[in-house]
Amino acid sequence: MKERILWIVPSRNRPAKLERFLNSWIATTSGLADMLIALDDNDTSCDHLFAKFPTVTWEKNSKVEGDSFLAILNRVAIRYVDQYSYLAFSEDDCVFHTPNYEARFISKMQELGKNAIVYGDDMINKKHLIYFPIMNSSIVKRLGYMVPTTLRCMYADNFWRDMGKRLETVYRFDDVKIQHLHYTREDSEEDEISIDINNSQSQDAIAYQEYLNTSFLADMEKLK
Numbered sequence: 437m438k439e440r441i442l443w444i445v446p447s448r449n450r451p452a453k454l455e456r457f458l459n460s461w462i463a464t465t466s467g468l469a470d471m472l473i474a475l476d477d478n479d480t481s482c483d484h485l486f487a488k489f490p491t492v493t494w495e496k497n498s499k500v501e502g503d504s505f506l507a508i509l510n511r512v513a514i515r516y517v518d519q520y521s522y523l524a525f526s527e528d529d530c531v532f533h534t535p536n537y538e539a540r541f542i543s544k545m546q547e548l549g550k551n552a553i554v555y556g557d558d559m560i561n562k563k564h565l566i567y568f569p570i571m572n573s574s575i576v577k578r579l580g581y582m583v584p585t586t587l588r589c590m591y592a593d594n595f596w597r598d599m600g601k602r603l604e605t606v607y608r609f610d611d612v613k614i615q616h617l618h619y620t621r622e623d624s625e626e627d628e629i630s631i632d633i634n635n636s637q638s639q640d641a642i643a644y645q646e647y648l649n650t651s652f653l654a655d656m657e658k659l660k
Contacts, residue, residue: 437520438521439521440468441538442472442520442523443461444523444525445473445527446505446509447475447482447528448476450528451485457531457532462491463535464532465532465538468542471493472492472493474497497511506592509592510582521542531615541612544609548606552571553566553570554569554571559615567616569596578658578659579658584643586647587644588639590637590641591644598652599656603659
């Protein structure tokens with residue numbers, strides 16, 4: 437197993453944001469993490485980036501009707517759970533600002549142990565939500581997912597926050613800036629991806645509450 441971080445980033449039809457994201461990652465990585473971009477097999481909008489970022493792992497996945505980016509995240513995480521010690525999630529509308537953060541993340545996760553979760557300052561930080569976690573892959577292996585499978589697009593950050601509080605093995609790096617340039621913070625213009633995510637809010641709110649009521653405590657027992 438590689439003592440490295442694997443960033444998993446589902447992306448769809450947002451080449452400009454994805455290129456900005458990857459440029460910022462290349463500028464700040466110290467070489468202790470790999471980057472995987474998960475695309476739909478019918479999306480060619482980012483194909484021109486393959487040659488520009490040859491160190492990135494580009495995966496195209498068969499599009500499933502009604503598929504969501506959290507479902508894609510889970511599938512990729514399970515596929516790589518035995519290959520990397522640490523799995524991370526980000527969105528393509530982020531920008532890395534702080535260089536050489538990876539060794540610090542890995543050192544802290546080694547200190548925290550098998551239930552380690554670390555994250556940086558996303559420069560939004562509503563209600564201490566964990567938007568972009570880096571976690572010990574053992575968590576994913578024991579749970580069988582990175583995000584509860586009933587969620588489509590939202591409330592993953594709530595889950596990671598609630599799981600971190602329960603485990604008491606979460607650490608926030610206030611001085612590592614991984615900025616979430618959500619459309620409401622940038623140009624206030626929704627694209628089709630943002631619209632799809634926002635349309636999932638009511639469904640995901642119900643699904644997450646149901647998860648908390650029926651499965652959360654049992655899942656946390658698996659992580660003891």
